[in-house]
Amino acid sequence: MPTSTRKGPASVPDPIATAMLARSPVRQSKPLRQEAGWEVSSADTGAALELADLTPITKVLVRASSSAVGSSFSDFGRARRDEAGHLVVGARPDEWIVFGKAGSAAATISQIEERLAGAEGLVTLVDVTHRDVVFLLSGTDARGVLEKICAIDLSDRTSPDGTAFRSRVAGVSCLVVREDRDGRPAYLIDADRSYGQYLFDVLVDAGAEFSVEVAGYTEVF
Amino acid sequence: MRQRGATRRRPQRYSAFGLLRHGLRHDDWPRVWRTSELDRRYDVVIVGAGVHGLAAAYYLASKHGISKVAVLDKGYVGGGGSGRNTAILRSNYLTPEGVRFYERSMELYRNLAVDLNFNVMFAQRGHLTLAHTDASLRTMVWRAEVNKLQGVNSEVVSPEEVKRLVPFMDVSNHARYPILGALYHPPGGIIRHDAVNWGYARAANALGVEIHQNTEVTGITVRDGRVQGVTTPRGEIAAPIVLNCTAGWASLVAGMAGVKLPIITHPLQAAVTEPVKVFLGAVVVSGSLHVYVSQTDRGELVFGASTDPYASYSMRGSLEFTEELASHVLELMPSIGRMRVLRQWAGLCDMTPDFSPVMGTTPVEGFLVDVGWGTYGFKAGPAAGEAMAELVATGRTPELISAFGLARFEQGRLVGERGAASVGH
Amino acid sequence: MILLPCPHCGKRNSNEFSYLGESAPRPTETGDAKLWRAYLYTKENPAGWTRETWLHSGGCGKAFLAERHSVTNEVRATWLPGRKEPDTTTEAGS
Amino acid sequence: MTRSPRRLDPRPGEVIDRNRRLGFSWNGKRYEGYEGDTIASALAAAGERIFSRSFKYHRPRGILAASLHDPNLLVQVGDEPNVRAGYRKLEDGMAVSAQNAWPSLNYDVGSLNQTVARFLGAGFYYKTFMKPQRLWPAYEHVLQRFAAGGKVAQGAERRDCDKRYAHADVLVAGGGPAGMSAAIAAADEGARVMLVEEEPGLGGHLRWGTPDDLARLAELRTEVAARPSIEVLTYSLVAGRYDDNWISVLQRGLPQVTERLVKVRAKVLVVAVGLIERPYVFEGNDLPGVMLSTAVRRLVNLYAVKPGDRAVVFLANEEGEAAAEDLRQAGVEVLRVVDARRGGGLLRARGRRGLDSVELQDGSSVACDLLVTAVGWTAPMLLLNASGDRPTYDEEAARFVPGGGLPDNVLATGGILGDGPVGLLVDHGRATGALAARRALGGDAASSSSPEAVPALTAAPHPALFRSGTRGFVDYSEDVSAKDLMAAAREGYDSVELLKRYTTATMGPAQGKLETINTVAVLAEATGRSIGETGTTVWRPPHSPISLGALAGRNYEPVRYSPMQPWHEAKGAVPIVAGQWIRPEHYGDPAAEVLNVRKNVGIIDVTPLGKLDLRGPDVSRLLNFLYVNKWSKLEVGAVRYGVMCGEDGVVADDGVTGRLGPERYFMSTTSSGAAAIHEWIERWLQTSFREWQVHVTSMTSAFASINVAGPRSRELLARLVADVDLSAAAFPYMNVRQGSIAGVPGCLMWRIGFTGELSYELHVPSGYGLSVWEALLESGRDLGAAPFGVEAQRIMRLEKGHFIVGQDTDGLTQAFTAGLDWLVKLDKEDFAGKAELVFESERPRESRLVGLQPVDPTVVPPEASQIVSGSSTIEGRITSSRFSPTLNRAICLGIVSQRCASPGTVVTVVHPDGTRTPTRVMEHHAHFDPEGTRLRA
Numbered sequence A: 001m002p003t004s005t006r007k008g009p010a011s012v013p014d015p016i017a018t019a020m021l022a023r024s025p026v027r028q029s030k031p032l033r034q035e036a037g038w039e040v041s042s043a044d045t046g047a048a049l050e051l052a053d054l055t056p057i058t059k060v061l062v063r064a065s066s067s068a069v070g071s072s073f074s075d076f077g078r079a080r081r082d083e084a085g086h087l088v089v090g091a092r093p094d095e096w097i098v099f100g101k102a103g104s105a106a107a108t109i110s111q112i113e114e115r116l117a118g119a120e121g122l123v124t125l126v127d128v129t130h131r132d133v134v135f136l137l138s139g140t141d142a143r144g145v146l147e148k149i150c151a152i153d154l155s156d157r158t159s160p161d162g163t164a165f166r167s168r169v170a171g172v173s174c175l176v177v178r179e180d181r182d183g184r185p186a187y188l189i190d191a192d193r194s195y196g197q198y199l200f201d202v203l204v205d206a207g208a209e210f211s212v213e214v215a216g217y218t219e220v221f
Numbered sequence B: 001m002r003q004r005g006a007t008r009r010r011p012q013r014y015s016a017f018g019l020l021r022h023g024l025r026h027d028d029w030p031r032v033w034r035t036s037e038l039d040r041r042y043d044v045v046i047v048g049a050g051v052h053g054l055a056a057a058y059y060l061a062s063k064h065g066i067s068k069v070a071v072l073d074k075g076y077v078g079g080g081g082s083g084r085n086t087a088i089l090r091s092n093y094l095t096p097e098g099v100r101f102y103e104r105s106m107e108l109y110r111n112l113a114v115d116l117n118f119n120v121m122f123a124q125r126g127h128l129t130l131a132h133t134d135a136s137l138r139t140m141v142w143r144a145e146v147n148k149l150q151g152v153n154s155e156v157v158s159p160e161e162v163k164r165l166v167p168f169m170d171v172s173n174h175a176r177y178p179i180l181g182a183l184y185h186p187p188g189g190i191i192r193h194d195a196v197n198w199g200y201a202r203a204a205n206a207l208g209v210e211i212h213q214n215t216e217v218t219g220i221t222v223r224d225g226r227v228q229g230v231t232t233p234r235g236e237i238a239a240p241i242v243l244n245c246t247a248g249w250a251s252l253v254a255g256m257a258g259v260k261l262p263i264i265t266h267p268l269q270a271a272v273t274e275p276v277k278v279f280l281g282a283v284v285v286s287g288s289l290h291v292y293v294s295q296t297d298r299g300e301l302v303f304g305a306s307t308d309p310y311a312s313y314s315m316r317g318s319l320e321f322t323e324e325l326a327s328h329v330l331e332l333m334p335s336i337g338r339m340r341v342l343r344q345w346a347g348l349c350d351m352t353p354d355f356s357p358v359m360g361t362t363p364v365e366g367f368l369v370d371v372g373w374g375t376y377g378f379k380a381g382p383a384a385g386e387a388m389a390e391l392v393a394t395g396r397t398p399e400l401i402s403a404f405g406l407a408r409f410e411q412g413r414l415v416g417e418r419g420a421a422s423v424g425h
Numbered sequence C: 001m002i003l004l005p006c007p008h009c010g011k012r013n014s015n016e017f018s019y020l021g022e023s024a025p026r027p028t029e030t031g032d033a034k035l036w037r038a039y040l041y042t043k044e045n046p047a048g049w050t051r052e053t054w055l056h057s058g059g060c061g062k063a064f065l066a067e068r069h070s071v072t073n074e075v076r077a078t079w080l081p082g083r084k085e086p087d088t089t090t091e092a093g094s
Numbered sequence D: 001m002t003r004s005p006r007r008l009d010p011r012p013g014e015v016i017d018r019n020r021r022l023g024f025s026w027n028g029k030r031y032e033g034y035e036g037d038t039i040a041s042a043l044a045a046a047g048e049r050i051f052s053r054s055f056k057y058h059r060p061r062g063i064l065a066a067s068l069h070d071p072n073l074l075v076q077v078g079d080e081p082n083v084r085a086g087y088r089k090l091e092d093g094m095a096v097s098a099q100n101a102w103p104s105l106n107y108d109v110g111s112l113n114q115t116v117a118r119f120l121g122a123g124f125y126y127k128t129f130m131k132p133q134r135l136w137p138a139y140e141h142v143l144q145r146f147a148a149g150g151k152v153a154q155g156a157e158r159r160d161c162d163k164r165y166a167h168a169d170v171l172v173a174g175g176g177p178a179g180m181s182a183a184i185a186a187a188d189e190g191a192r193v194m195l196v197e198e199e200p201g202l203g204g205h206l207r208w209g210t211p212d213d214l215a216r217l218a219e220l221r222t223e224v225a226a227r228p229s230i231e232v233l234t235y236s237l238v239a240g241r242y243d244d245n246w247i248s249v250l251q252r253g254l255p256q257v258t259e260r261l262v263k264v265r266a267k268v269l270v271v272a273v274g275l276i277e278r279p280y281v282f283e284g285n286d287l288p289g290v291m292l293s294t295a296v297r298r299l300v301n302l303y304a305v306k307p308g309d310r311a312v313v314f315l316a317n318e319e320g321e322a323a324a325e326d327l328r329q330a331g332v333e334v335l336r337v338v339d340a341r342r343g344g345g346l347l348r349a350r351g352r353r354g355l356d357s358v359e360l361q362d363g364s365s366v367a368c369d370l371l372v373t374a375v376g377w378t379a380p381m382l383l384l385n386a387s388g389d390r391p392t393y394d395e396e397a398a399r400f401v402p403g404g405g406l407p408d409n410v411l412a413t414g415g416i417l418g419d420g421p422v423g424l425l426v427d428h429g430r431a432t433g434a435l436a437a438r439r440a441l442g443g444d445a446a447s448s449s450s451p452e453a454v455p456a457l458t459a460a461p462h463p464a465l466f467r468s469g470t471r472g473f474v475d476y477s478e479d480v481s482a483k484d485l486m487a488a489a490r491e492g493y494d495s496v497e498l499l500k501r502y503t504t505a506t507m508g509p510a511q512g513k514l515e516t517i518n519t520v521a522v523l524a525e526a527t528g529r530s531i532g533e534t535g536t537t538v539w540r541p542p543h544s545p546i547s548l549g550a551l552a553g554r555n556y557e558p559v560r561y562s563p564m565q566p567w568h569e570a571k572g573a574v575p576i577v578a579g580q581w582i583r584p585e586h587y588g589d590p591a592a593e594v595l596n597v598r599k600n601v602g603i604i605d606v607t608p609l610g611k612l613d614l615r616g617p618d619v620s621r622l623l624n625f626l627y628v629n630k631w632s633k634l635e636v637g638a639v640r641y642g643v644m645c646g647e648d649g650v651v652a653d654d655g656v657t658g659r660l661g662p663e664r665y666f667m668s669t670t671s672s673g674a675a676a677i678h679e680w681i682e683r684w685l686q687t688s689f690r691e692w693q694v695h696v697t698s699m700t701s702a703f704a705s706i707n708v709a710g711p712r713s714r715e716l717l718a719r720l721v722a723d724v725d726l727s728a729a730a731f732p733y734m735n736v737r738q739g740s741i742a743g744v745p746g747c748l749m750w751r752i753g754f755t756g757e758l759s760y761e762l763h764v765p766s767g768y769g770l771s772v773w774e775a776l777l778e779s780g781r782d783l784g785a786a787p788f789g790v791e792a793q794r795i796m797r798l799e800k801g802h803f804i805v806g807q808d809t810d811g812l813t814q815a816f817t818a819g820l821d822w823l824v825k826l827d828k829e830d831f832a833g834k835a836e837l838v839f840e841s842e843r844p845r846e847s848r849l850v851g852l853q854p855v856d857p858t859v860v861p862p863e864a865s866q867i868v869s870g871s872s873t874i875e876g877r878i879t880s881s882r883f884s885p886t887l888n889r890a891i892c893l894g895i896v897s898q899r900c901a902s903p904g905t906v907v908t909v910v911h912p913d914g915t916r917t918p919t920r921v922m923e924h925h926a927h928f929d930p931e932g933t934r935l936r937a
């Protein structure tokens, strides 16, 4: 069945030249700057363990049956980069989240639409950039931090680089994606935006034991 | 029902004088209840030696002279919910029929020690149900108002009053769980649950009722829609009346008679701490935080929470129960974090859709139920036992329990206790 | 914290799941009160193997059916709604 | 500062650091100990003998086991009660005091109870204090004075505790020789191992053993340390084992936190917890100076403390001999060694404030200050019991052993299974550890060779020793003697479970670890049954008590905020908790907020509203099933109100849903119902309507939701919206449009409202929420634009007669009772709750929701006030009630019985203070603008 809802006002286009500022729910540490219309921190830490708020990044939800999507996307429970540099995450058996550069929702959506053109069954794309927060926890002790608040086995054996799962983190349902950086473990944590400040505070608290530092927005896509 | 002469004996009375005499003479007290051979036939077989079964037996014998009664239990007296509950008594329910019923039980409890000649240590310390949201405060007012109209002492009090009653309570302006007020029920309190079970067993036995422990009912014979008797590993027993008082196991026993119940069995857990010097008077309940706590005369805190989230007959207990319990109780009383949990356990609760019991007749003639006691049935034991005894003796369902019949589900006339009973105790 | 085997995610802590209760077919006939009330309120509530529906709400969000032992909490089979129910009549591993 | 007269010269295995002195106080006096001391060892070194007073009789008590489980060593440390002095490491500056004594530990008035002990047998309180009933509180007060234990302090700070999850292939509980070997072997198979030891150091009984034992210990420690895949947790207790090997470990001694609860999911659990020494039941067995052999060995060898000067040793095993040898080496005069294996016997111990002499079976009496008993072992069965095993009694060995009922994922090794020389324990541990790893790893285990057979380990023969007829204590912490148990059994409390509950034996802080075996033995003798038949009580977690603080951890409680939260906070909004959301209740004056909306324009943050994006060809079928009303004919751009019921016909939620495109809808739910409704929908789609093509996405947090309400709302909005024609004709009531607001594209605008005014509900991409909120206020300044909170909204919705699910309805309110006759369409094919609503429609109505107004307009009945007839017949209740600033009078909604429901009826409302208010039933729910002209403006 051809999809009927892909076209049309399916998504939030990127803000046109506007004075309006978009904000993460997390208080940003100074100094501040703007990134694709979002207020972000440009703090730099150089610490061995860092927590950064990446909320402005583009997040597009793709719903389709896995047979329809075929191998063009990552498997359920796995994350991988596509040619355009998007991080494609198999978030549920019939749902993917595509992470991309801040401010690139429209472009990302049309790229996905192109890729999925002609796919069988109902396929829908929803821009959830504003719905979710995304944090990046990276560094040698990142696992130690997450282990305090998440019950999933994070060892290399069961959760190697490229693993994605949904589970509870400090009582909030989250999507956790492991994408190591410079050979050090790193986790992207995607959660409902309204929990953003709470979750960020919890991560900082859990990380205190490992001297976590809050870093500014970094380009990961 | 016709009276049958059964053996009675006069138990040796308990008293301070008796203690003195026994202490001086160093002689033994008589047995609390005697063991006897299992007969082939009884006028009434009661399945379950919890407070409900034992109270029904006691009132059958004491009020109606029916003492050819056997109370059968697969384990020991009070080994079910009656021996594992947090022993909170109160009557501040939500519906008028609920309030009237539980108030009758409170009345019986108030005189129970004297009645049974067994100190059940009913401590009417006051019972506080905290409200953390507007909605729960509204429910508290609702309950208080219904209670007052039924003559039950119950009122909504301010956070300051809560602090006065429970100095350890943090009534400061919490961001997350502010205490907006509480339903205060001065006659509520706690009791020595085991003593209630033993006291009923002893008094019933003295009137001729037989108590058979380690005697599991494995089958119920029904012929032409009438109950004939029960099967046990110790043999078949004939009886024209079989009363199911098995709480968490009620569906299984009813199933033996071919009767289906609107019941799901959920574990409910409890825990005690090590004793510390007494600092907590009133019983404290928080519905939003799913916790209730009281301190016994021994100095332990006794805690409970809400039932486990899925159906199970497991009594093993879980770690998350104690974790949640601890975090919630510390939310209320932050300074007791150094107290230690000594033991946790679980019991089985027979949950009904409307948080109300099922008492009375069933489609099988002679097969009666006194079940559906969920998380709140210990306090109901005396009144339920009394009413069920009356039903057995007269064949008529007493007005007090008429709202709680099994037929209400088929008729779609549920009782509205959900708001007051869910975690209320 | 028991583990439940989600057919999609594998074994996960039970607090990630919503318990939807015994699986019972919804009556198609709306006029029969007895039938409806039985569907709404009457439960098998066995002490043993029971078939029930769970939703992995804190994980993949998917519903599945499970055959769980209500005394041991062991799960011996799971399957997706609409799929053929497994034949577990032989008392495996109880 | 007191000296340490009983401290010995350095011992080879000592764990104290003589270079690090620690000062502390005991009952107000200054003492000194060493790093590595326990509180008790430091006090014993200083010559202290009495550590506590017993629970009931206030008898003086001293060191018995010198371990975590010692029932006599519970002390108060600062504001922490019941600290195990035989276990807790001494810290500098600790303020330690005795708990159960008044006025002092040495002269305790409560000890007078001993003189009346014969009247205070187990359960005496059940037999007295019954009459008069009204005096019970006074009696109770007396009983409460007996309460054992320390004190909690009001205002004590919450301690810093935290938690961690962990995953292990093999978790080894107990770091004695068997446990250490198991860990080593499991690691060699490739397993991830966690080795948990309660004591501060690994080694178990080897730590206080012979030079050979110490050498062996050093080897094992080296082997463990060499394996990075073994995570060692010392000073850490395996506190419980739950279903699916969910294991709780309480870790102490960390730099960051006082205590940490580690929750471990282990593929296989190896139980290597060893044995606990069994106390001997005989008269005087609780006198200070009567100690277990292991206590003596610990004191001498670990802490270099001389436990007495002149000793008698009563023994039945090698451990007792080793203890006697230790004593001799420590310079203690060993006066007599009484060997039970050779017919020696012990009758009683005598003394008042401590042991003075012992009477032996041979009639002799020996003056001494130390009596050591070594009469056997008992196994701490908790972890095995929790795994489903029921212990059985081994007559030969006189102890309970595992019953063979363990599941595949639990194994036992070491002393809990049986005895043997250290070599055998090590071999057994190794084989068990390897087996555990193979079970955990399946085919991934390292060893390809055939599995090494696990050697047999059986409990060695041992005489059963106890004196049942005596006043000897079976349960020290509960003050229960063997005589008490015999009497209770004869009274009919003759099963182990009843006996326990009646006498409270095994119910104290040690939870039967020391007491169960003797309790069961005495009961067996009383009833003539064997110990095996008698059985034990149920073991329950925790293995040893753990603090509420550790169980609670950091107390992470999720909270949710809207994007406008910083603004609300800055403007001093009064917060209200709504589920997990924190939202503004008002900004100072809710009545003024109402009037401003009625007159000008107000804006409210309604972000918590549930929002669902629904797409696909079958959405309208889905809506038809979920809601009680019809949905087939909804035009694109149109919005409709709907109510959902459960299958029982009870009102479950309400909200509006709009059609944004041919196959695209947007649904709103109540804030509190959002998650449940989403689940409800998924449940139907996934289980019953699998062939329907619908994708549902929760969008609650994707949009900041702002309701702009009031006669000037259109004017305000027009200043910020360029791409949508806002005119009444182009954008009528109950419609939805998409466009930009203040330059932010992708916004939804609904013409709906709860307040009864012309109003627009705006959904703005969340990141821009705060900017748009500020823009609205900024550009509407001249229009009187001002924020309003939840309270003003509640007032206005009541003025308008909109009900709130869960407030004006309850858990049993079906749709018709809620007054939804106009909405429910029973002619629809099928929908959730239809069957029950058909039944409801067919039976006479019992009650209904109505609008009410007190006759006296100034009287506002509190919500939940009851409506009565006569003196106390309940006819209904007030569900919502407010003073309306708009109408300048009190207004209500309420549920009333059908006989009172007709408009114009005056009913009686009883206030909580007892006053009664005549109140009139109104024709409409709406008190204000019932025709709805304002909102359609």
Ligand SMILES: Cc1cc2nc3c(=O)[nH]c(=O)nc-3n(C[C@H](O)[C@H](O)[C@H](O)COP(=O)(O)OP(=O)(O)OC[C@H]3O[C@@H](n4cnc5c(N)ncnc54)[C@H](O)[C@@H]3O)c2cc1C
Binding pocket: B047, B048, B049, B050, B051, B052, B053, B072, B073, B074, B075, B076, B077, B078, B079, B080, B081, B082, B083, B084, B085, B086, B087, B088, B089, B215, B216, B217, B218, B245, B246, B247, B248, B249, B253, B268, B269, B270, B304, B346, B347, B348, B349, B370, B371, B373, B374, B375, B376, B377, B378, B379, B380, B425
């Ligand atoms: C942790 C916990 C806390 C609670 N707190 C409170 C509270 O504070 N206040 C309150 O009022 N209520 C409370 N309750 C509920 C209360 O304990 C029960 O509702 C009440 O004890 C039920 O009593 P009963 O006599 O009906 O059943 P039970 O006491 O459960 O007795 C049923 C008996 O039936 C026996 N039995 C079962 N099957 C068979 C068979 N086939 N043959 C023979 N015998 C059988 C069982 O062995 C058992 O002894 C709590 C319950 C629990 C578990």
Ligand SMILES: NC(=O)c1ccc[n+]([C@@H]2O[C@H](COP(=O)([O-])OP(=O)(O)OC[C@H]3O[C@@H](n4cnc5c(N)ncnc54)[C@H](O)[C@@H]3O)[C@@H](O)[C@H]2O)c1
Binding pocket: D173, D174, D175, D176, D177, D178, D179, D196, D197, D198, D199, D203, D204, D205, D206, D236, D237, D238, D239, D272, D273, D274, D275, D276, D277, D294, D319, D380, D413, D414, D415, D416, D418, D419, D420, D425, D543
């Ligand atoms: N236990 C003794 O005092 C003792 C003394 C001499 C000989 N033995 C013999 O040694 C054998 C026992 O050797 P083993 O290695 O099995 O035991 P062990 O007693 O040497 O070691 C067991 C270890 O487990 C620890 N432990 C107990 N419960 C724990 C828990 N819940 N969490 C964490 N750690 C816990 C103890 O602190 C101890 O260090 C027995 O056969 C016995 O006859 C024992």
Ligand SMILES: Cc1cc2nc3c(=O)[nH]c(=O)nc-3n(C[C@H](O)[C@H](O)[C@H](O)COP(=O)(O)O)c2cc1C
Binding pocket: B083, B084, B085, B086, B087, B193, B272, B300, B302, B342, B343, B344, B345, B346, D506, D507, D508, D511, D537, D538, D540
């Ligand atoms: C009100 C109450 C208080 C209790 N107090 C104690 C206690 O102080 N010590 C203890 O070991 N157990 C205590 N228990 C728990 C019992 O030991 C036991 O765990 C419970 O009756 C369940 O039985 P089971 O563990 O044998 O299954 C208490 C139980 C109740 C109901």
Ligand SMILES: [Zn+2]
Binding pocket: C006, C007, C008, C009, C010, C056, C059, C060, C061, C062
């Ligand atoms: Zn899943």
